[in-house]
Amino acid sequence: MGNPEPKPLKRFRRGLVWLRNDLRLNDNTALYRGAQSCRELAAVFIACPISWQEQDEGEPVVAFRLACLRELQQRLAERNIPLYFLEIARFQQVPRAMEEIVHKLEIEALFANSEYPYNEQRRDDAVRTALKNAGLQVEFCSDRTLLPPGAVKTGGGETYKVFTPFKRAFVARCGSDYFAPLPPPRKMETAAGWPRWIQLAEQHNLVRTIPGKLPGYELTPDRNGRLLGWMPGEKAGARHLRAFREKIGRYALERDFPAKDATSRLSPYLNCGAVSIRQCVQMAFAENGGGWSGGNQGAECWLGELLWREFYTHLIAAFPRLSMHKPFKPDTDRVPWKYDAQLFRSWCEGTTGVPIVDAAMRQLNETGWMHNRLRMVVASFLTKNLLIDWRWGERYFMQRLIDADLAANNGGWQWAASTGTDSVPYFRVFNPYSQSKRFDRHGEFIRRFVPELRHLSEKAIHCPPPLDGYPAPVCDVAQSRDQAIAAFAGLRNL
DNA sequence: AGAGTTTTGTA
DNA sequence: ACAAAACTC
Numbered sequence: 001m002g003n004p005e006p007k008p009l010k011r012f013r014r015g016l017v018w019l020r021n022d023l024r025l026n027d028n029t030a031l032y033r034g035a036q037s038c039r040e041l042a043a044v045f046i047a048c049p050i051s052w053q054e055q056d057e058g059e060p061v062v063a064f065r066l067a068c069l070r071e072l073q074q075r076l077a078e079r080n081i082p083l084y085f086l087e088i089a090r091f092q093q094v095p096r097a098m099e100e101i102v103h104k105l106e107i108e109a110l111f112a113n114s115e116y117p118y119n120e121q122r123r124d125d126a127v128r129t130a131l132k133n134a135g136l137q138v139e140f141c142s143d144r145t146l147l148p149p150g151a152v153k154t155g156g157g158e159t160y161k162v163f164t165p166f167k168r169a170f171v172a173r174c175g176s177d178y179f180a181p182l183p184p185p186r187k188m189e190t191a192a193g194w195p196r197w198i199q200l201a202e203q204h205n206l207v208r209t210i211p212g213k214l215p216g217y218e219l220t221p222d223r224n225g226r227l228l229g230w231m232p233g234e235k236a237g238a239r240h241l242r243a244f245r246e247k248i249g250r251y252a253l254e255r256d257f258p259a260k261d262a263t264s265r266l267s268p269y270l271n272c273g274a275v276s277i278r279q280c281v282q283m284a285f286a287e288n289g290g291g292w293s294g295g296n297q298g299a300e301c302w303l304g305e306l307l308w309r310e311f312y313t314h315l316i317a318a319f320p321r322l323s324m325h326k327p328f329k330p331d332t333d334r335v336p337w338k339y340d341a342q343l344f345r346s347w348c349e350g351t352t353g354v355p356i357v358d359a360a361m362r363q364l365n366e367t368g369w370m371h372n373r374l375r376m377v378v379a380s381f382l383t384k385n386l387l388i389d390w391r392w393g394e395r396y397f398m399q400r401l402i403d404a405d406l407a408a409n410n411g412g413w414q415w416a417a418s419t420g421t422d423s424v425p426y427f428r429v430f431n432p433y434s435q436s437k438r439f440d441r442h443g444e445f446i447r448r449f450v451p452e453l454r455h456l457s458e459k460a461i462h463c464p465p466p467l468d469g470y471p472a473p474v475c476d477v478a479q480s481r482d483q484a485i486a487a488f489a490g491l492r493n494l
Numbered sequence: 495a496g497a498g499t500t501t502t503g504t505a
Numbered sequence: 506a507c508a509a510a511a512c513t514c
Contacts, residue, residue: 256495376495415495427514428496435496481497485514 011109012038012137016102017081018112018127019045020120022143022273023068024234025075027181029141034111035081035185042194043076043083044101045069049214050089055119055406058399060228060368063219065272067232070210075234079184080191084198085210091123095130097200102136104198110136113143113273116316117406118323145310146170146179146277149317159318161328161421166311167304176291179278228368230268230402237269238279245283251298258360258371259444264302267403268369270309280306312411315421322410325391327419334491335419337389346474347382348396350450353473355461356436357381359449366449368402373439379416380430384484385475390417418488426488429481436462 015038017031025031034041052062073083084105088097102110110131115124128138142148152160152170160166212220221227230236244264254262269275284303289295292303316322327333346352350361360374370378375397382393394413398404414420440446443461447454452470453461466472 373495380496424495425514429514431497482514489514 010037010039014038014040014042014105014107015109015111016105016107017041017043018098018110019043019069019072019083020112020115020273021065021271022113023065023072024237024274024276025072025079025184026234027183027276027278028113028185028273029143029182030111030113030139031185032182033139033141034109035079035188038109039189040191040193041081041185041188042105042107043081045083045085045210046094046097047085047087047214048089048091048094049087049216051091051119053216054090055117056395056398057404058401059217059219060400060402061268061271061398061404062214062217063221064227064230064232064268064368064402066210066212066214066217067221067225067227068234068272068274070212071233071235073210077191079186080188081185082191082194083210086200087211087214091119092126094123095126098127099130099134100200101198102131102134104200105194108136110138112140114140114148115144116149116313118316118320121317144273144277145313146174146281147310149314152314159314160311161315163308163311163422166314167307170307170310171292174292176285178285178290179281181276181278181282228366228402230368232274234274237266237274240264240266240269241275241279241283245287247298248284248287248302249296249298252301253298255301256373256439257445258363258374259440259442259448263371265369267405267408271403271405271408277306277309308411309408312407315411316407322414323406327390327417328414328421328423329419331491332417332419332488336387336487338387339389339392340386343386343474344382344388344392346471347378347386347388347393351471352381352475353471354381354432354477355443355446355450355453355464356432356440359440359446362449364397364400368400370401373435375412376416377430377432377435379413380424381432383413383417384429385432385477385480387480387484387487390414390419427485429484431477431481433463433477 015034017034022028022030076083086097088094124140131138152166152173154160160169219227225231244266247262250262254260266275266280270277284299285291287296288299288303293300319328322328347361350358350365352358357378360370360378364370379393382388383390390413394409397409411420415423418424418426442458446461453464456464464470
């Protein structure tokens with residue numbers, strides 16, 4: 001438990017919270033700190049569609065983010081915190097725009113929660129420098145992870161590169177510390193002093209209303225407010241967390257079966273910040289006797305998964321090359337990756353002729369999400385059986401996932417491609433047919449997403465005979481596996 | 495959070 | 506004859 005908070009000190013007349021992927025009122029460190037230390041508080045969100053596109057963030061993740069922001073705007077307004085929405089093309093233009101904003105709004109202090117990919121860090125460094133030079137107080141908070149990246153180091157002062165020792169050190173460091181969520185910000189006395197909008201130079205309009213879509217992003221919520229079936233917002237995120245709590249006891253046993261819906265499905269909310277990591281840990285601890293282990297098998301297992309997210313976020317902060325399309329192990333760039341556009345397209349569309357792969361890719365395309373077991377299966381298939389550059393797969397996932405997160409996605413892809421730290425050994429190649437029989441025994445999941453195969457028996461569905469209307473496999477799984485192993489083995493120092 | 499083959503252990 | 510363990514890639 002933390003120490004009792006000192007009485008809030010309202011040092012600043014006007015503060016600004018810069019919202020990014022932390023779109024919630026509750027347990028938002030920067031928002032809480034801002035409300036605590038300022039008499040008046042506003043929030044700003046800066047959409048950077050070109051930079052987002054350049055780093056492969058696709059329509060699903062962007063649309064979901066904006067829909068969560070729209071919900072948050074209402075909740076902020078109820079607390080007399082106006083939200084200013086600004087769209088500018090690129091991160092590089094953010095510092096200039098931010099200088100103007102804080103000047104026009106007479107801001108004395110800026111609060112934001114840290115982001116850790118390289119481009120975001122550089123953007124934030126530039127903003128910090130610009131605003132400090134202008135005499136402002138700038139506070140970047142640790143919020144996205146349980147501990148700030150860099151807080152857990154090996155005995156030799158190194159970043160952990162292997163998950164298991166990282167986890168051991170992390171748990172030892174935290175013991176059964178309770179990562180208590182923060183309360184929502186207090187209601188500010190008034191919002192009357194804030195302008196409704198500001199005109200900036202270079203035709204940047206700051207407005208209080210949020211567009212449903214940005215140029216280039218066509219995805220809009222359906223009649224019920226859902227995006228690809230996902231309800232955006234902090235309330236929906238909290239509902240998901242509560243619903244998962246009901247079944248977390250079965251998580252360890254059932255999570256690997258994609259037909260079962262036994263996973264938390266919280267990733268879209270965690271990624272844009274509609275749910276916080278501390279809220280997740282608080283729930284899991286409550287189900288697990290108040291600590292990391294020893295209580296509920298399912299809760300314990302899920303806490304381990306949350307630590308994978310923690311691990312990959314610490315890694316993305318420590319190694320800029322992970323944000324730059326480079327493998328963690330440089331030698332793996334000498335793997336003779338293929339760049340076959342037609343094969344790649346069959347993988348993207350879910351027409352490889354390997355049912356479990358096709359079902360998984362269609363789940364991604366149709367719902368913006370894919371079960372984690374299947375993420376491993378399709379990534380192994382692309383990078384080992386097809387020997388296509390893992391970066392093509394990584395990019396496609398970023399473009400299609402509603403939970404697209406550079407740290408977790410890059411970590412997962414480099415794990416599957418054997419290019420990462422603590423990745424799967426190159427000779428350990430998934431057989432998609434074995435995986436299919438093991439984890440979708442009755443073909444239930446395949447039938448859900450590959451209607452052409454619905455009529456097949458559970459015997460035939462994993463590896464169907466030649467059929468009208470369904471492609472033959474694009475590769476021989478056994479042969480391509482051997483070729484991939486040979487290609488990796490041909491390199492030294494792996 | 496591998497898969498395939500061979501060896502060993504038990505009847 | 507079969508399963509579990511032990512190798513290999």
